[in-house]
Amino acid sequence: MTDSADDGSEERLTYAETGVDIEASEDATAALLEAFGSDLRTEYAGLIDIGDRYLALATDGVGTKLLVAEAIEDFSTIGIDCIAMNVNDLVAAGVEPVAFVDYLAIDEPDEALTNQIGEGLAVGLEEADLTMLGGETAVMPEVIKGFDLAGTCAGLAGKDEVLEGEAQVGDALVGFASNGIHSNGLTLAREAVTREHDYTDEFPPNPERTIGEELLRPTRIYTDLLEPMREHGVRAAAHVTGGGWTNLLRMGEFEYVVDDPFPAQAVFEFVQEEGNVTDEEMHRTFNMGTGFVVALPEDRAEDLAADTDGRIIGRVEAGDSVEVRGLSLS
Numbered sequence: 001m002t003d004s005a006d007d008g009s010e011e012r013l014t015y016a017e018t019g020v021d022i023e024a025s026e027d028a029t030a031a032l033l034e035a036f037g038s039d040l041r042t043e044y045a046g047l048i049d050i051g052d053r054y055l056a057l058a059t060d061g062v063g064t065k066l067l068v069a070e071a072i073e074d075f076s077t078i079g080i081d082c083i084a085m086n087v088n089d090l091v092a093a094g095v096e097p098v099a100f101v102d103y104l105a106i107d108e109p110d111e112a113l114t115n116q117i118g119e120g121l122a123v124g125l126e127e128a129d130l131t132m133l134g135g136e137t138a139v140m141p142e143v144i145k146g147f148d149l150a151g152t153c154a155g156l157a158g159k160d161e162v163l164e165g166e167a168q169v170g171d172a173l174v175g176f177a178s179n180g181i182h183s184n185g186l187t188l189a190r191e192a193v194t195r196e197h198d199y200t201d202e203f204p205p206n207p208e209r210t211i212g213e214e215l216l217r218p219t220r221i222y223t224d225l226l227e228p229m230r231e232h233g234v235r236a237a238a239h240v241t242g243g244g245w246t247n248l249l250r251m252g253e254f255e256y257v258v259d260d261p262f263p264a265q266a267v268f269e270f271v272q273e274e275g276n277v278t279d280e281e282m283h284r285t286f287n288m289g290t291g292f293v294v295a296l297p298e299d300r301a302e303d304l305a306a307d308t309d310g311r312i313i314g315r316v317e318a319g320d321s322v323e324v325r326g327l328s329l330s
Contacts, residue, residue, distance in 0.1 A: 013275035015285045018191045042165055043250040044089040044239060045155070053158045056095040060085040061150035064186045065216065070146055071199045072212035075113050078149060079120025080127070081183045084219035085241070086153035087128045088292065091222050092239040094163035094229065095155035097128055102135035106147040109139060117149060120218070128223045164235045167251040167316045171235065172301035175313035176225065177262040178291030180217035181271075184242045185285040189215060189267075192275025205266035214267050222292045225308060229294060232304040237294045240287040246329050248322045251295050255319025260312065264289040280327055288325075 047054040062081045069075045079102075087097040102121060104114065114137065125132055130153070181189055193199075199212030206214070222239075229237065236251035248256040268289070272282050282288060295316055296304060305311050314324075322329040 011276065012281075013188060013192055013277050014281050015185065015188045018187045042093040042162070044092040045095055047093075047095075047157075047162065053156055054095070054162060056090055056093060056155040056157060057152060058086050058089040058093075058155070059150065059152040060089065061148065062183050064190060065183050066147065066149060068186065068190060068199060068212055068215045072210070072216075074212070074216060075116035075120070077120050077123075077216055077218040079117050079122070080124040080218035080221075081120075082149050082151045083121060083124025083128055083130065083153075084221045085183050086151050087130065087155075088219070088222050088239045088241075090153055090155040091226050091229075092163075092237040092292070093155075093157075093165070094161055094226070094234075094237070095157040096161075096226055097130055097153050097155045097223060099131045099133045099154045100125065100151055101133050102149065102151040104135070104137045104147060104149050105144050106137065106139055107141045107144050110147075113147065124218075124221065127221050161230060163229075163237060165251070167236045167254055167256075167295035168297075169254060169316055169318050170298060171295040171316040172298040172312050173248075173256060173258065173314040173316065174294050174296065174301050174304050174308075174310045175258075175262060175290045176222065176292040176308065176310045177220075178240070178265075178287045178289055179220045180265050180267055181215060182219040182241065182287055182291060184287070185244070186215065188275065188277070188281075188285055189271045192271045192277065195274055197274070203267075203270070205270065211270075214270075217267075220291055225292065225294075225310075228304055228307045232296060232300045232307070234294045234296045234304070237292065240291050240293060244282075244284045244286050244288065244329075245322050245324055246284060248293055249320070249330070251316075253320045255317040256314060256322045256324075257317055258314035258322065258324040260314065261324060262289040262311075262313070279325065280329070283324060283327055283329060 045056040045058045238247045
């Protein structure tokens with residue numbers, strides 16, 4: 001991708017200026033953890049020692065993607081996003097997701113909305129091979145406007161199955177394609193595309209879909225990678241969510257040289273052009289076509305790629321940055 005032309009006539013959008021400062025958010029999370037400490041925590045899930053294995057928990061929501069669903073009154077896929085954002089974090093820790101609970105906060109009961117959300121949750125549960133143990137629907141008109149959807153996923157892993165979480169110099173990087181924006185960066189994407197368009201307008205690269213429908217493509221679920229990751233000796237994994245490509249740095253302080261990423265889908269170019277967003281900001285905010293990345297010994301990478309739909313996208317070197325598409329992110 002190339003930087004949008006900057007002729008001075010239109011302000012460049014950044015994620016922070018639209019209301020989400022990733023660095024400030026990370027600082028706030030770190031302060032929260034410092035307040036009570038943590039027994040055993042990976043980059044993506046908390047672990048509890050229950051004897052011969054670990055019980056893991058991850059929790060996440062759908063974010064402002066909900067506002068797109070609300071705008072076009074299509075809530076049928078956001079349940080998939082809720083499942084995906086949680087189970088993908090567990091997979092990145094090397095943990096098998098086993099059970100899920102959801103939390104829906106709403107300003108007033110709405111049977112049509114909750115039914116559609118339930119349909120999406122059911123699809124996500126089936127795809128991730130999860131059991132729904134229950135959930136909570138809270139009607140709080142004085143607290144919330146509209147609704148919010150979040151969930152918590154429990155997983156199990158043998159003590160030798162949790163990923164080391166640390167790459168090594170010389171490792172290969174195997175990447176796996178995303179299927180669009182997923183559920184991060186929607187605050188920036190929404191601001192960009194609604195400058196000159198409505199969600200119900202045709203999506204220019206594919207007039208058979210609307211802009212809203214394209215933004216609502218559900219997050220890909222990566223649970224099918226867990227077994228091959230274990231079989232081929234994956235050391236660390238990164239779920240490319242909030243923070244975009246800088247998530248690779250969660251695999252350790254190294255230089256991640258990405259010379260063959262998956263192509264960015266058309267929606268990213270559309271968001272970039274409509275919001276006059278720089279290449280760097282796009283890669284710090286979005287997955288840009290690659291939703292999951294793992295590091296493993298170079299001599300095992302081709303076999304992993306052959307057994308999955310992944311491909312070798314780069315390598316690990318000494319340093320402390322992510323080098324991708326001519327950008328250096330740290």
